[in-house]
Amino acid sequence: MKMLxxxxxxxxxxxxxxxxxxxxxxxLQARFVLATVQEPTCVYEMVLAPDAEVLERVTGATGERALEAAEAMLEAASVAFDSEIGSGMPADALVEMVKRFACDAVIIGARGHGVLRSALLGSVSQAVLHASPVPVTIVKPSSS
Structure with a gap:
């Protein structure tokens, strides 16, 4: 089984x-695609960056930092995984990765926002849940 x-x-x-x-x-016999998504750059960032290559390096470095702790945890547990850094709107990019990597399921954390706040702001986990072609498990924050 392959899981995003x-x-x-x-x-x-x-x-x-x-x-x-x-x-x-x-x-569970599973291999994971450890994925993070960097949102599109804003006009301000594009104006400040001297060229597209610099902007791409900064975005990649941010994505790598987002993966670091998770990669360390999976390596320490000897769990097989591949890493992927996407760009774009997070939910759309994650669903695209599910399809591209032929994943059988998704595991994603919930931010733990209240119902009203989640309804007003939307949520990546909720958007993935509704758009994913495969089952999605949303992990709530621990209460400890």
Missing amino acids: LAVDGSACALEAVKFAIALVRDG
Whole structure:
């Protein structure tokens, strides 16, 4: 089974990584695509960057930092994974990765916003849940 494991460097995303590791420890035979998405650059960033190559390097470095803790956790647990840094609107890019990598499922952390705030602002995990062609597990923040 191949699963997309979406992270953004947040504590909520690391809860999803812990959940994925627990699944493997409980016997799930899975390989993960550890994925993060960098949102499109704004006009301000494009004006300040001396050229497109510099902007691409900065975006890549940000994506690599978002993956670091999750990669360390998966490596320490000896869980197989590939890493992918996408760009664009997060939910759309994650769903595209699901299709491109032929993933069978998605694991993603929830931010833990209240119902009203989530309804007003929207949420990447909710958008992925509705757009994904495969099952999605949303991992809520731990209550500890």
